[in-house]
Amino acid sequence: xxxxxxxxxxxxxxxxxxxxxxxxxxxxxxxxxxxxxxxxxxxxxxxxxxxxxxxxxxxxxxxxxxxxxxxxxxxxxxxxxxxxxxxxxxxxxxxxxxxxxxxxxxxxxxxxxxxxxxxxxxxxxxxxxxxxxxxxxxxxxxxxxxxxxxxxxxxxxxxxxxxxxxxxxxxxxxx
Amino acid sequence: xxxxxxxxxxxxxxxxxxxxxxxxxxxxxxxxxxxxxxxxxxxxxxxxxxxxxxxxxxxxxxxxxxxxxxxxxxxxxxxxxxxxxxxxxxxxxxxxxxxxxxxxxxxxxxxxxxxxxxxxxxxxxxxxxxxxxxxxxxxxxxxxxxxxxxxxxxxxxxxxxxxxxxxxxxxxxxxxxxxxxxxxxxxxxxxxxxxxxxxxxxxxxxxxxxxxxxxxxxxxxxxxxxxxxxxxxxxxxxxxxxxxxxxxxxxxxxxxxxxxxxxxxxxxxxxxxxxxxxxxxxxxxxxxxxxxxxxxxxxxxxxxxxxxxxxxxxxxxxxxxxxxxxxxxxxxxxxxxxxxxxxxxxxxxxxxxxxxxxxxxxxxxxxxxxxxxxxxxxxxxxxxxxxxxxxxxxxxxxxxxxxxxxxxxxxxxxxxxxxxxxxxxxxxxxxxxxxxxxxxxxxxxxxxxxxxxxxxx
Numbered sequence: 001x002x003x004x005x006x007x008x009x010x011x012x013x014x015x016x017x018x019x020x021x022x023x024x025x026x027x028x029x030x031x032x033x034x035x036x037x038x039x040x041x042x043x044x045x046x047x048x049x050x051x052x053x054x055x056x057x058x059x060x061x062x063x064x065x066x067x068x069x070x071x072x073x074x075x076x077x078x079x080x081x082x083x084x085x086x087x088x089x090x091x092x093x094x095x096x097x098x099x100x101x102x103x104x105x106x107x108x109x110x111x112x113x114x115x116x117x118x119x120x121x122x123x124x125x126x127x128x129x130x131x132x133x134x135x136x137x138x139x140x141x142x143x144x145x146x147x148x149x150x151x152x153x154x155x156x157x158x159x160x161x162x163x164x165x166x167x168x169x170x171x172x173x174x175x
Numbered sequence: 176x177x178x179x180x181x182x183x184x185x186x187x188x189x190x191x192x193x194x195x196x197x198x199x200x201x202x203x204x205x206x207x208x209x210x211x212x213x214x215x216x217x218x219x220x221x222x223x224x225x226x227x228x229x230x231x232x233x234x235x236x237x238x239x240x241x242x243x244x245x246x247x248x249x250x251x252x253x254x255x256x257x258x259x260x261x262x263x264x265x266x267x268x269x270x271x272x273x274x275x276x277x278x279x280x281x282x283x284x285x286x287x288x289x290x291x292x293x294x295x296x297x298x299x300x301x302x303x304x305x306x307x308x309x310x311x312x313x314x315x316x317x318x319x320x321x322x323x324x325x326x327x328x329x330x331x332x333x334x335x336x337x338x339x340x341x342x343x344x345x346x347x348x349x350x351x352x353x354x355x356x357x358x359x360x361x362x363x364x365x366x367x368x369x370x371x372x373x374x375x376x377x378x379x380x381x382x383x384x385x386x387x388x389x390x391x392x393x394x395x396x397x398x399x400x401x402x403x404x405x406x407x408x409x410x411x412x413x414x415x416x417x418x419x420x421x422x423x424x425x426x427x428x429x430x431x432x433x434x435x436x437x438x439x440x441x442x443x444x445x446x447x448x449x450x451x452x453x454x455x456x457x458x459x460x461x462x463x464x465x466x467x468x469x470x471x472x473x474x475x476x477x478x479x480x481x482x483x484x485x486x487x488x489x490x491x492x493x494x495x496x497x498x499x500x501x502x503x504x505x506x507x508x509x510x511x512x513x514x515x516x517x518x519x520x521x522x523x524x525x526x527x528x529x530x531x532x533x534x535x536x537x538x539x540x541x542x543x544x545x546x547x548x549x550x551x552x553x554x555x556x557x558x559x560x561x562x563x564x565x566x567x568x569x570x571x572x573x574x575x576x577x578x579x580x581x582x583x584x585x586x587x588x589x590x591x592x593x594x595x596x597x598x599x600x601x602x603x604x605x606x607x608x609x610x611x612x613x614x615x616x617x618x619x620x621x622x623x624x625x626x627x628x629x630x631x632x
Binding site: 015016034035038041044048050053055056059063073074077078081082089096097099100102103106107109110111113114117120121122123124125126127128129130131132134135136137138139 | 193319340352367389397411
């Protein structure tokens with residue numbers, strides 16, 4: 001979030017109202033900055049035009065990395081670096097390496113994906129949070145509209161928010 | 176619009192609204208600890224203290240203080256290990272597998288069940304650590320690290336090493352899954368916090384969560400993929416634990432039925448432990464509107480299904496030992512049922528196979544007292560299952576001159592007490608300082624499955 005921005009904030013109670021409100025606001029050629037809610041609202045992504053997250057791709061790639069790392073490690077250690085005779089079996093063979101390969105695939109895939117999620121969503125323990133409204137982690141949903149991006153037509157926006165069922169319409173400045 | 180069955184009872188009763196959810200759950204975190212909490216803590220810490228004494232002596236003297244002998248080289252330690260890992264299966268099963276199946280009743284129990292999983296896995300990991308004798312070196316020995324022997328690597332053909340990877344992956348992924356779910360709820364506590372210190376602590380824990388729709392969208396995607404990864408992971412962990420036994424050549428261990436049988440047993444005991452803990456939490460923390468009789472009934476149904484799978488596995492084992500025509504195999508099972516450890520075998524049979532069948536009766540599976548008692552009975556039974564598999568298979572060695580019995584010493588009991596004390600201390604701390612119910616998820620279903628359903632305009 002950039003500094004020195006002015007937002008108009010509509011507060012809603014019903015998640016389904018938020019979705020229809022977002023759709024209506026957008027048909028009026030007004031850009032919605034973001035919606036903030038206490039839980040994930042189904043259908044809000046489509047309403048806001050958000051594309052499907054590419055995190056599953058990240059998970060898959062990290063998983064592949066895990067598989068490769070695990071197989072390379074085991075074949076190199078058991079087959080090349082220090083071959084050992086264990087029960088007269090082959091130095092290196094695939095079947096006994098599968099459990100560790102599976103576990104490392106899952107581990108690296110999960111950690112990698114969560115890491116990407118943290119970075120992409122800018123989640124970090126020392127982050128100073130700026131909330132549009134203090135109640136969005138409790139029971140209120142908020143539609144925030146950036147005044148700067150909508151040529152400052154603040155009265156029009158406020159009326160529109162009220163029309164769509166907003167219980168309150170506030171202004172929020174971040175300095 | 177989502178279509179919700181009118182046949183199913185509501186998952187949240189008492190006409191709760193979203194802000195009621197926040198208040199009900201945050202009250203536990205913000206208020207002073209209750210008397211029953213302090214009492215529970217005192218008991219847990221006493222167990223932990225006695226156990227700590229036993230542990231210090233064990234680490235100082237070595238594992239000779241246990242009752243092991245040259246015939247029974249594995250007993251309570253590995254029994255406790257398998258028992259705790261089994262208990263640790265319910266949490267991720269509830270949050271991952273039930274998420275994939277879109278079972279919304281998971282939402283009010285998954286948080287506590289996952290916490291239970293994490294603590295149970297720590298308890299489990301203690302035992303192989305202790306058994307290695309030098310706890311401070313054990314963790315290093317088990318990892319594929321270059322070492323002073325000129326990089327003599329760990330043995331990747333050994334199921335014990337697979338266990339190291341399985342348990343540590345399970346622990347890490349479960350903890351990450353749990354934490355990701357906690358972030359929005361920590362933000363709720365942060366925004367309600369009155370004093371500076373809790374604002375700071377929960378502010379850091381919530382990672383600057385602001386509830387943006389974009390973040391929620393990514394969050395949902397992460398939860399789904401983590402569930403997809405955790406599902407085979409849960410099943411793999413107890414499968415690999417069972418390989419510790421199944422890949423050996425000891426009669427009674429060398430069976431291909433072990434992986435599914437162990438996984439079913441793990442879910443069985445895990446759900447029983449969730450039941451024990453949730454019934455107490457429900458009563459003490461007044462969560463009756465979130466953990467309803469319907470939740471209890473559904474958990475009991477899972478207990479009866481997995482309990483019956485375990486029962487079928489026991490009978491299959493018996494049949495196959497006879498049908499195999501291998502005298503050693505036949506003797507191992509005859510000895511289990513009629514040998515000197517017959518009482519352990521029949522305790523296991525009664526607690527795991529017979530008593531859970533009582534849940535076929537609706538009155539029993541919807542009764543809180545009966546569910547509580549039977550959940551403890553199941554966990555006793557599952558402890559005996561592991562004891563029976565491990566000790567009865569070992570104590571009659573290949574040579575009759577080596578036959579022996581296992582008698583636990585104070586230190587065997589002490590170590591078990593240590594893990595129990597540790598588990599309950601951690602769980603009580605969790606129940607006090609963390610949101611016990613996943614508030615964000617429960618709020619999301621209130622509209623569709625609350626007892627007062629509001630219709631939108």
